[in-house]
Amino acid sequence: MSVEGLSINFATVRQGGTFGGIVDACLRHGVTAISPWREHVGQVGIAEAARIVRANGMRVTGHCRGGFFPAPDEAGRRAAIDDNRRAVDEAAMLGAACLVMVVGGLPAGSRDLPGARAMVADGMAELLPHARAAGVPLAIEPLHPAYAADRACINTLKQSLDLCDKLGDGVGVAVDVYHVWWDPELEAQIARAGRDGRILAHHICDWLVPTTDPLHDRGMMGDGVIDLKAFRASIEAAGFGGPQEVEIFSHKWGARPVDEVIRTCVERYRTVC
């Protein structure tokens, strides 16, 4: 039985092995949409990854990830752009709905957050023509403010949409409940994102209380405090009809058998999302 509307991000099932192994695991549970990471693509090569996607009729809700634009020097920033172009090309070959952009934080040794944000805007602007030509929308993912220093200096939906406004066509947002659930302006900004046609992806998981690890303690849907049904209602009211993509970075879930993890995702998707 196919599970319509659910996508599994490979970060949720890193223990599932290779690109093909994870696809097989998803299919065993009726999941036909995925979001791979570049490391999984790198292991088998992009041609083989794309073949697996096509052969199994998988829907690719996003390719993870581009971004990490800020760097201490011009050479580093150029290298980041070049690498992002390759990520765009991979996303195109996979037929991904978007390339997810984790934009990067402060360059090493820097305390200049506005400067880092300017590097992100510049990097996005430079990458965008290539992405447009390849037909790959760039999905800026605002990351939780806890990651502002080391992963992404774009930290709210409003900030992401303001950047989209500056950049124009071919760019939107990936809305991950974990990163934005706390935002007092969440509803207004989701509505705005919908009006502007900017919602490219929707990631789900849960916020645990307490959270014991800043990076790897995301919760399975239903185990935390995010009102997932209300969130889904907002995002669907804003016009987003794509799959909900489960992305759980968790030492706990990473230690469990891949079939148990995907079975739990399916069950929770049906009951609490």
Place this chain on the structure above:
Amino acid sequence: MSVEGLSINFATVRQGGTFGGIVDACLRHGVTAISPWREHVGQVGIAEAARIVRANGMRVTGHCRGGFFPAPDEAGRRAAIDDNRRAVDEAAMLGAACLVMVVGGLPAGSRDLPGARAMVADGMAELLPHARAAGVPLAIEPLHPAYAADRACINTLKQSLDLCDKLGDGVGVAVDVYHVWWDPELEAQIARAGRDGRILAHHICDWLVPTTDPLHDRGMMGDGVIDLKAFRASIEAAGFGGPQEVEIFSHKWGARPVDEVIRTCVERYRTVC
């Protein structure tokens, strides 16, 4: 030699012992401004704490803390208001510049963040007449979004100032670099807070990369990535002239001798803040 412009929050030197012991430690390093917690006041009693403050001519930049308004039922919410009234009375007896409000997160078992925020607004409104009568300004402290679930559902300066606007006189904000440094609207909202005369306290520490513990891994000023000099310039340009108050929750610094901690605070205050 007195260190003008520096205040030590007792959370920074919990290992310093009693209320009087921490005051003595501060004075050994020329620090004449403090911000105690209610647990320290409770240990010696408010009369004795107030006597120590007066006898040593200490400036009290804030009393920590009121808040935690949301509760699952009406009885819990009433109990919170009553406890907050006692906190206001303590702050008045200490001559504190403000009562710092950590407003509370989701009630146990709840996923209703807007509901929790409404409880905070209601609680503040109910407490405010008592605080005004006592001459104690209430300082809403927006907490980092990482604490939205379990400590404070007020998470940005803008959200805090919007609530101040609703509440009227006798209320303002405590601006802690740790909680707000990442905010893309930081500068505009600090300027707004200054224009409205709402800045009641300014807390400093640093954001470490990586942060290993969500609660107890704040950094000493200079050890992290916050541009503290730029932050101070913003807040002083907005008209705040009070002391910078060091509040560091840290297992690492909590394990060091209190004199080493205060000496380091003084040195860093002079060099990197």
